[in-house]
Amino acid sequence: MRTAKFETEPFTCPSCITKIENVVGKLDGVAETKVMFNSSKVKVTFDDTLVTADDIAKSITALGYPVLSHKVAA
């Protein structure tokens, strides 16, 4: 299990939270998704044998929130 933080464009509406948590949470290998509304970050815990950080970044971007950078914790 690894944890990654994705930094996106600033969130403005709290409904983005539900949207991202639902979609990213349903990806294979994703164990936990937490949207940090105020710091505009998405914290995801995932199994890196099933899904990559890039895949997750792509799905967040596809929802309309461009990922500016991401960092995977060792």
Place this chain on the structure above:
Amino acid sequence: MTGRTKARIAAATGIMLIAALILHLLDLFPARDIVLFASAITAGIPTAIRAFQALRAKAFSIDLLVTIAVVGALIIGEYVEAAVVSFLFIFGAWLEARTLEKTRRSLRDLVDMAPQEAQVVRDGVTLTVDVDDVVVGDHLVVQSGGKIAVDGVIATGRGLINEATITGEPVPASKSVGDRVYSGTIVDNGFIGVTAEQVGDDTTFAQIIELVEEAQETKTKAQRFLDKFAQIYTPAIVVMAAAVLVFTRDIEFALTFLVIACPGALVISTPVSMVAGLGNGARHGVLVKGGDALERLSKVDTLVFDKTGTLTRGRPEVTEVHPVGMFDADTALALAARLELASEHPLGRTIVEQAVERRMDVTAHPTHVEVIKGGGIRGAVDGHQVAVGSRRVLAAMGVLLADSTDAHAVDRERLGNTAVFVVIDGVLAAVVSIADQIRPEAREAIAALRTAGIKQFYMLTGDNRHTAELVAAELGIDVAKAELLPQDKVRIVTELKAAGHKVAMVGDGINDAPAIATADIGLAMGAGTDVSIQTADVILMGNRFDQLVHAYSLAKATVRNMKQNTVIALGTVVLLLAGVLTHQVFMATGMLVHEISVLVVIVNAVRLVRYRDKRAAAATVPAAPLSADEGEALVDAQK
């Protein structure tokens, strides 16, 4: 959709609306309607896409309400309404994002202070590497103006280091070999080599950022309620609008209802205040663990202080060496200090430090050392039989204590000292007075807190009654409880809570941890240890009293701001509903009022970013006179 796309669409549709207005004035109605239609579609499509994406994720967003309203307006031929609503929505969203950034700026600034790269010496070569590639044990070099990228110890050189990012302390600290330095701090002047002890996410700075980020996501009770509310609110509004349509057969009315029911300002009203407040605190060295803690802090009416290390410096100092026999003060102190080398007692260490400070030779260890029951030590030093200890030890050894000497010792105790007796070759040689200095700025801070709304101040200490009463009187503390054990402190805090007071406990975070955890809210002065970061709800990074005053008044100001915002948001909803029901407000006006209320709420919160209590500013410690070293460095800097 990025902020830039949003801005472009808003600009394009804005121009279209102006064009439509001109066409209207020229009486070119078909052309006007075509432009309006195009404008509504241009601004509406991105909104519709987001609404659809959300629906697929089973989330009902505000976009959905707006999309239905715009599509509906287009169908019934209300092109003006459709174009204005879709424009206002996208323009408002862009403006919101811009102003929201301001409330989040404090944290952003802090994150931007994080070092990006470091100069590392490996195999004798100095390399510039990414901060993520620095490992524990690396040797870093940092020059004037450079940022330290790790937590570690200075191995070579010295410098004036600005630690404002960690402690909120604006005056640079002079540091040299052996001193600890922190990631994110800046070498104002000097050149140092640092051995890395913590790197990356383990550094104090990274932990502070992590803590503030997490704190901003914690939710107050009101917020949790609003979040749940918003979840059922949006679908409920769709259903209600449908019901309105069925019963009134008035499509325009039903669509207006959809637009004005957007929960925007209400949902955002308290979080923006909280984020602005927490960010402000972080910038002033006040870390608050979330809005919940901020709310509890604002309600505090009883403040409980630990004495040692909080109200006093926590570094006992020798205030007087009073010789009473045939030895002079220095000789007595030197002999006592050499004996105390064998002691672990804090007062013993204080005596050793004092001797070292007076440049005495305290290297030779004593022999035949034994600990005396009742608080003392004795042994052979330099051919003399030396003993150091309390009054009880004198009695146990059968040493004579003259009345005049005893009177002197009692006098010193009344002044807040602990009296320690030095016996040389069976005769009393000196009375050493040791005191922990009161922090002078505490008095003003307590007065400021009292005017800010704290009703009573308690002081808890393990120290003797004389000293406790003296410190309490000096600082204007209402109740002093002395000779306590850590569990007694917990008991007193519990009793105060049971009596209905809202209790805040202020301690230095280590020995006071149980009491800090028991209080309604715990504050740790200084962030030296992980314990203090974990146990306390509020951490005053710089261990300064002006930060305590700022924390309390900031908490009050933030909660006040949250209440104002809730009133604004609720007021707008009520006003709009009344307007709609009396047919005074239609779609475009409704959207306008709605967007304005959201902006008002955000702008109100932005005020908190700059908030600084005058009383806190007054309680700021006057800058200490520069030490010789610092003065020298400053002169160097000016050359």
